[in-house]
Amino acid sequence: MLNTEYPALWNKFIHAVRAEVKPALGCTEPVSLALAGAIASAHLEGEIERIEAWVSPNLMKNGMGVTVPGTGMVGLPIAVALGALAGDPHAGLEVLKQARQEDIGRAKQLLAEGKVCLRLQEPCTELLYARAKVWSKAYWASVTIEGGHTRVVRIEKQGETLLSQRPGGVEPTAEDPLEVMSQTSLADILNFIEHVPFEAIAFILEAAALNGALSFEGLQGKWGLHIGATLEKQRGRGLIGHSLASEIVIRTAAASDARMGGASLPAMSNSGSGNQGIAATLPVMVVAEHLLASEESLARALMLSHLSAIYIHAQLPRLSALCAATTASMGAAAGMSWLMGGTYETLAKAINSMIGDVSGMICDGASNSCAMKVSTSASSAWKAVLMALDDTAVTGNEGIVAHDVEDSLANLCALACQAMQQTDRQVLDIMSRKSR
Structure with a gap:
């Protein structure tokens, strides 16, 4: 909340820090993909059966060798699987904070069964890009994050666009804290x-x-x-x-x-x-x-x-x-x-x-x-x-x-x-x- 007694610059500094200094559980690149999986899953009913994911080369670079908290495993596939199965779609960079051991076991099983597929998004002009497409029975939902670790720019379900934001930058109605x-x-x-x-x-x-x-x-x-x-x-x-x-x-x-x-x-x-x-x-x-x-x-x-x-x-x-x-x-x-x-x-x-x-x-x-x-x-x-x-x-x-x-x-x-x-x-x- 802005304080009208402070100089305008001070309020902007405080806004910038609140926007950029946030709790995060796990490395933020795998977590970003996990968040896409969690939001996609929230638009489906029933058991998650299959996941496809696409990431930018830079996000792939920052997700290949880092351990996902609680799993003992490295990489993006376990992150998106756990996000889709047990992620909190409203928790931002703490999307995996509620995951239990049984959830981790289910995520590992999906990987073992070959039901999680990760690809590079090509071509890709965005440095930070993550998209997760999640299936439950015959239904699917897809979520795209780009330009920021929690910035959802597109949500689709069965070919219907539920959310679409203009690429690049922030929405015209939103003030960029930076x-x-x-x-x-x-x-x-x-x-x-x-x-x-x-x-x-x-x-x-x-x-x-x-x-x-x-x-x-x-x-x-x-x-x-x-x-x-x-x-x-x-x-x-x-x-x-x-x-x-x-x-x-x-x-x-x-x-x-x-x-x-x-x-x-x-x-x-x-x-x-x-x-x-x-x-x-x-x-x-x-x-x-x-x-x-x-x-x-x-x-x-x-x-x-x-x-x-x-x-x-x-x-x-x-x-x-x-x-x-x-x-x-x-x-x-x-x-x-x-x-x-x-x-x-x-x-x-x-x-x-x-x-x-x-x-x-x-x-x-x-x-x-x-x-x-x-x-x-x-x-x-x-x-x-x-x-x-x-x-x-x-x-x-x-x-x-x-x-x-x-x-x-x-x-x-x-x-x-x-x-x-x-x-x-x-x-x-x-x-x-x-x-x-």
Whole structure:
């Protein structure tokens, strides 16, 4: 709800964060297809007997190697089967939260009987595209999601169109919450978080609760590559030091381990990605705990981190060859800089140094190794903050970094939107040959 006492820009920032920072159970690309299956199934009566699904190459890339929560299986077929059989069509990115073991067993049986078919949508101009066609006896329903993980653009039943939205963008009657991002700056975001009333942004503390629980879970079990748990064990052996730097990396990696390893706990996502939400949250949390910061300070730092991450990612394709854990961690660098008493110049220096450090990290699909990239990005963020606090940073004389941080970000995003499109095609080609 808008507050007429706040400046219009503040209300738009809050709207953008509420739209882009949401709970998500499981990696959001398989979950998007599961949601299509659940909505299609909701238009049918009787037992689900067969499923066909089509996805874009980029969604295929991000769904091939990630574990679907509670199933012990990887990939898109189990996701769409479970979504169609037991998904909550009204739960968005938490579509699978009510699935029971018997539902998982039924989904696995459908796969074993060869009744779930997954194909690439060709041709496909949308980076994020998922369509599920579900049969019950002689009846079928089909749901298409494109342009956003929960954006349903078409629903059909027995050839009758029940819903059809224009392709691309949002409906004319709806306000795009990300539109504000093209009209603002990091300086505006910093001014917002320093002056907005605490009660207006206290909701962001749920990110700390959800992603903190994921981190704790990741340290308890052997989820994914169990990077966080391994580093914690090696720290106990004296192979790495007990320090704030190691705590940031361990706690952040552990959350991503649990997330990608299939833990049945939701993550607070950012820009449609649980790992981006983790990257924007955990480093800030750890620094706040170290400083014994108040709940209000934590909320302001988290809002700075998440809003900065949204601001940067809004300039990128929704899915691309650039690993977005890096850009989400740039948001974390801003949040940590502010907690440490830094100014705008401090966070600008930190982000510039990160662009000079990790801008070449590629996304080769959602998988357990995402936790490696998340931990690397968290380490880079803290290193850049420490440099900035000492008034040093990668300068505008080096590489793609410019003297002004906004120009640096524009350069990074230009690479992702243009040159790295060929990288994305090459990655997809490599992955598709592996899957044959």
